[in-house]
Amino acid sequence: MVNINSYRVIDAHIHLDLYDYEEQERIIESLEESSVEGLVSVSFHLESCMKNFEISKRNPRIRSAFGFHPEQSLVSEAELDKLISFIRRNNRDMVAIGEVGLPYYTRMENPSLLIEPYIECLKSFIQLSSELRKPIVLHSVYDDAPVVCDLLERESVERAHFHWFKGDAKTIQRMQANGYYISVTPDLLYEKEIQKLVNSYPLSQMMVETDGPWRFEGPFTGKMTHPVFIHKVVEKISTIKRTPLREVYEQLYINTENFFKCTW
Structure with missing residues (x-):
């Protein structure tokens, strides 16, 4: 059993704005x-960006990423321009572009959904990442991942974070070679697919996350997702990688600060 008082962690991907206010306060006050040294709160759309911006002002442990989550209907060009203008204005107050990507799960439910407009939207954010020299946080799994790799390579964006990634071995090798990062959620404790990914992916290109308020199963069933869950994730990574726990904690912490170019 890990003694959480001995080590510090950073939640590299959480939607803090999607918790209700009392839950937000409970999380922040218990960090x-x-x-838990810090959190990167990613955004869903313009309103979400604004909420995360305000949350980050309340506590220095909270850092914001601004973007447009792909698992929703696209907004008009005018609304997208407003979001991009917000990002440019508040560039110094964010640590990354995110969460952005392609709508894999929405397409599974609606196969007739056209992917091209989502690709064009993602291109705008990848170009913005390159222009502002900010890392990009990606929602890109399975068949979408090679498409996103193509776009990143085209714009020479190297600081890319594929959160909660799932995909084929060839794409995983390509991501490793390009220096892209992945992050691991609490489902590592009970999902064989994620355990296999952790076993194969370099620890030096890995972070940990909750993706809260998304809820998990196994030992987390029925519990509000809290960044404290990450300690169990790190313990599991240590077991899978057969690497001393202290070394895993230290490496994941360094990875996160280096990726976001941010110290907590």
Whole structure:
């Protein structure tokens, strides 16, 4: 059993704005006792960006990423321009572009959904990442991942974070070679697919996350997702990688600060 008071972690991907206010306060107030040094709160759309911006002002442990989540209907060109203008204006107050990507799960439910407009939207954010020299946080799994790799390579964007990634071995090798990062959620404790990914992916290109308020199964069933869950994720990574726990904690922490070019 890991003693969480001995190590510090960073939640590299959480939707803090999607928790209700009391839950947000409960999480923020418990970060110190949970040995959680910081959070990267990613955004869903313009309103979400604005909420995360305000949350980050309340506590220095919270850092914001601004973007447009792909698993929703696209907004008009005018609305997208407003979002991009917001990102440019508040560039210094964000650590990344995100969450952006392609709508894999929406397409599974609606196969007739046209992917091309989503690709064009993603291109705008990848170009913005290159222009502002900010890393990009990606929602890109399975068949979408090679498409996103093509777009990143075309714009020479190297600081890319594929959160909660799932995909084929060839794409995983390509991501490793390009220096892209992945992050691992609490489902590592019970999902064989994610355990296999952790076994094959370099620890030096890995971070940990909750993707809260998304809820998990296994030992987390029925519990509000809290960044403290990450300690169990790190413990599982240590077991899979057969690497000392202290070394895994230290490497994941360094990876996160280096990727976001941010210290907590």
